[in-house]
Amino acid sequence: xxxxxxxxxxxxxxxxxxxxxxxxxxxxxxxxxxxxxxxxxxxxxxxxxxxxxxxxxxxxxxxxxxxxxxxxxxxxxxxxxxxxxxxxxxxxxxxxxxxxxxxxxxxxxxxxxxxxxxxxxxxxxxxxxxxxxxxxxxxxxxxxxxxxxxxxxxxxxxxxxxxxxxxxxxxxxxxxxxxxxxxxxxxxxxxxxxxxxxxxxxxxxxxxxxxxxxxxxxxxxxxxxxxxxxxxxxxxxxxxxxxxxxxxxxxxxxxxxxxxxxxxxxxxx
Amino acid sequence: xxxxxxxxxxxxxxxxxxxxxxxxxxxxxxxxxxxxxxxxxxxxxxxxxxxxxxxxxxxxxxxxxxxxxxxxxxxxxxxxxxxxxxxxxxxxxxxxxxxxxxxxxxxxxxxxxxxxxxxxxxxxxxxxxxxxxxxxxxxxxxxxxxxxxxxxxxxxxxxxxxxxxxxxxxxxxxxxxxxxxxxxxxxxxxxxxxxxxxxxxxxxxxxxxxxxxxxxxxxxxxxxxxxxxxxxxxxxxxxxxxxxxxxxxxxxxxxxxxxxxxxxxxxxxxxxxxxxxxxxxxxxxxxxxxxxxxxxxxxxxxxxxxxxxxxxxxxxxxxxxxxxxxxxxxxxxxxxxxxxxxxxxxxxxxxxxxxxxxxxxxxxxxxxxxxxxxxxxxxxxxxxxxxxxxxxxxxxxxxxxxxxxxxxxxxxxxxxxxx
Numbered sequence: 001x002x003x004x005x006x007x008x009x010x011x012x013x014x015x016x017x018x019x020x021x022x023x024x025x026x027x028x029x030x031x032x033x034x035x036x037x038x039x040x041x042x043x044x045x046x047x048x049x050x051x052x053x054x055x056x057x058x059x060x061x062x063x064x065x066x067x068x069x070x071x072x073x074x075x076x077x078x079x080x081x082x083x084x085x086x087x088x089x090x091x092x093x094x095x096x097x098x099x100x101x102x103x104x105x106x107x108x109x110x111x112x113x114x115x116x117x118x119x120x121x122x123x124x125x126x127x128x129x130x131x132x133x134x135x136x137x138x139x140x141x142x143x144x145x146x147x148x149x150x151x152x153x154x155x156x157x158x159x160x161x162x163x164x165x166x167x168x169x170x171x172x173x174x175x176x177x178x179x180x181x182x183x184x185x186x187x188x189x190x191x192x193x194x195x196x197x198x199x200x201x202x203x204x205x206x207x208x209x210x211x212x213x214x215x216x217x218x219x220x221x222x223x224x225x226x227x228x229x230x231x232x233x234x235x236x237x238x239x240x241x242x243x244x245x246x247x248x249x250x251x252x253x254x255x256x257x258x259x260x261x262x263x264x265x266x267x268x269x
Numbered sequence: 270x271x272x273x274x275x276x277x278x279x280x281x282x283x284x285x286x287x288x289x290x291x292x293x294x295x296x297x298x299x300x301x302x303x304x305x306x307x308x309x310x311x312x313x314x315x316x317x318x319x320x321x322x323x324x325x326x327x328x329x330x331x332x333x334x335x336x337x338x339x340x341x342x343x344x345x346x347x348x349x350x351x352x353x354x355x356x357x358x359x360x361x362x363x364x365x366x367x368x369x370x371x372x373x374x375x376x377x378x379x380x381x382x383x384x385x386x387x388x389x390x391x392x393x394x395x396x397x398x399x400x401x402x403x404x405x406x407x408x409x410x411x412x413x414x415x416x417x418x419x420x421x422x423x424x425x426x427x428x429x430x431x432x433x434x435x436x437x438x439x440x441x442x443x444x445x446x447x448x449x450x451x452x453x454x455x456x457x458x459x460x461x462x463x464x465x466x467x468x469x470x471x472x473x474x475x476x477x478x479x480x481x482x483x484x485x486x487x488x489x490x491x492x493x494x495x496x497x498x499x500x501x502x503x504x505x506x507x508x509x510x511x512x513x514x515x516x517x518x519x520x521x522x523x524x525x526x527x528x529x530x531x532x533x534x535x536x537x538x539x540x541x542x543x544x545x546x547x548x549x550x551x552x553x554x555x556x557x558x559x560x561x562x563x564x565x566x567x568x569x570x571x572x573x574x575x576x577x578x579x580x581x582x583x584x585x586x587x588x589x590x591x592x593x594x595x596x597x598x599x600x601x602x603x604x605x606x607x608x609x610x611x612x613x614x615x616x617x618x619x620x621x622x623x624x625x626x627x628x629x630x631x632x633x634x635x636x637x638x639x640x641x642x643x644x645x646x647x648x649x650x651x652x653x654x655x656x657x658x659x660x661x662x663x664x665x666x667x668x669x670x671x672x673x674x675x676x677x678x679x680x681x682x683x684x685x686x687x688x
Contacts, residue, residue, distance in 0.1 A: 119623040120633045143316045147371045155370060175301050175308040179406070180370060228272055229367045235276055239283040240329065241319040244528045244543055250322030264373070265317055
């Protein structure tokens with residue numbers, strides 16, 4: 001090889017944890033010709049523990065660079081493939097950023113290959129697994145979100161998903177609840193999405209700030225009939241069980257305990 | 270609306286509906302086109318799970334549990350001393366809307382005991398669906414029971430508002446039905462299925478002409494068999510299911526292990542265990558017919574009319590047909606790959622794609638989701654597969670069953686704990 005610079009082991013690339021930051025990191029790797037190195041480490045700031053013998057390269061999120069990279073990635077992966085990358089990214093797993101880079105590098109090197117079909121590839125396989133996990137969590141949230149009707153005529157739900165799936169839920173809930181105002185708040189990550197039925201643009205907005213009390217004691221804000229429908233639902237839930245077939249192990253397998261906190265039917269009062 | 274009375278009704282009419290196992294909300298493709306409420310998810314969504322591990326996708330209730338019939342297997346039978354109740358159309362509509370708004374459910378599954386007459390009953394079920402669709406702009410999933418004997422006009426209207434229609438055959442054999450429900454017969458129950466099937470064809474044709482012609486039961490029809498209330502064999506059940514899939518184009522057949530809850534000399538005694546393993550094996554056999562390209566005749570040879578409770582029907586088939594194995598995963602066609610025990614349709618598809626890139630190993634198969642503990646005895650790899658030596662041995666079946674775990678072990682040995 002003529003270009004010996006590329007063989008030198010590159011530093012650890014540290015980015016701010018945002019998707020934009022990761023795209024900028026990908027830009028930086030190619031800009032510095034590190035892409036041929038066997039191991040490329042891309043790590044989010046909050047996962048990074050500095051030590052003495054590794055050099056680091058800190059990337060600052062850059063809108064223009066991120067745009068150039070996402071444009072390029074969309075052209076080689078297609079819109080669907082690009083969305084796959086984002087899904088895996090939302091898993092927030094410390095190792096995902098490096099594997100994602102591996103997939104990107106593979107696709108850029110072999111533009112004619114559908115890399116997603118190479119199930120046994122060392123970067124494709126873990127990324128596909130994460131996509132599946134994120135997809136499953138998204139589906140669970142579509143199922144387990146429980147709205148409570150508030151005085152202000154807003155249907156409000158609290159969630160704590162394992163992965164950061166709220167951005168993947170807007171469309172589903174917007175299509176479903178077009179005629180009611182609703183909000184879903186991720187208590188763990190401190191942000192939520194909000195839809196106002198009277199908004200002429202019918203857009204889902206990001207919200208970061210809600211009344212603390214509504215998060216802790218939502219029943220203080222309930223509309224007149226809310227409690228009654230919660231009771232009816234609980235009644236229904238208890239009565240559809242065939243007690244001769246009770247199977248607690250299966251129940252918990254399908255409805256893991258960590259989701260019970262916000263499930264109306266599992267909080268009999 | 271009297272809230273306390275509504276609560277009692279809900280308890281009675283959910284209790285009476287729970288033996289209907291269908292809770293599927295998949296296959297619907299209704300879109301929220303009118304800025305109304307609801308949008309069907311093609312895959313269906315299970316919003317919760319009962320303590321017996323069944324999915325809760327729909328608000329599944331009877332309109333009423335008053336019934337003019339006296340079918341021995343049914344909790345709503347005329348002669349059963351049980352509290353009776355009936356909803357009003359308005360109550361069912363309100364519960365559906367309010368539950369849906371809170372994301373508890375995907376929609377409504379409305380069945381009913383037959384009060385006064387089939388038409389009188391069907392008319393009410395149709396009215397619920399019609400009001401939800403037209404007055405409340407509800408685009409969620411609606412599954413209605415078709416009441417045998419109801420007029421064709423009502424059936425036609427039902428299909429315009431519902432995503433799925435169903436009639437439960439319940440008892441798979443004619444002799445069983447004659448014993449337990451002498452007032453009914455199979456032909457009367459099949460008649461509405463035929464009507465619905467014909468309507469589906471008619472509406473499909475008209476949609477080819479006019480894109481905006483209405484859809485008729487877009488998620489198709491289903492039915493249910495009770496398993497273990499009479500002396501029917503698995504072979505009879507599987508053949509009957511196959512008949513329904515082929516002749517009536519059904520989307521699903523459900524199998525419901527009989528839960529003894531009524532004292533009757535014609536029925537298994539109270540306390541008889543629910544045949545859950547048998548029910549599970551029937552579902553596995555059903556899947557083989559619908560997704561794995563198996564014919565009913567392949568699943569059970571006519572000289573052994575019951576499914577093997579110790580191993581799943583695909584493994585049982587493979588053990589009986591060892592001449593087809595080992596299957597070379599690097600070269601075999603898809604339809605043979607899905608016949609390998611431990612490999613499902615998804616893994617089979619992945620194998621067919623991934624093998625273009627690499628030579629597959631057992632480890633790869635594991636990563637792709639195969640149950641290698643079973644599959645390894647049936648496949649040829651490019652390298653050596655040491656597990657293949659067992660395939661030709663006489664005690665192959667016993668060997669494999671000893672090596673593989675089943676979640677039903679306790680139940681097979683009569684130690685099923687119910688509570």
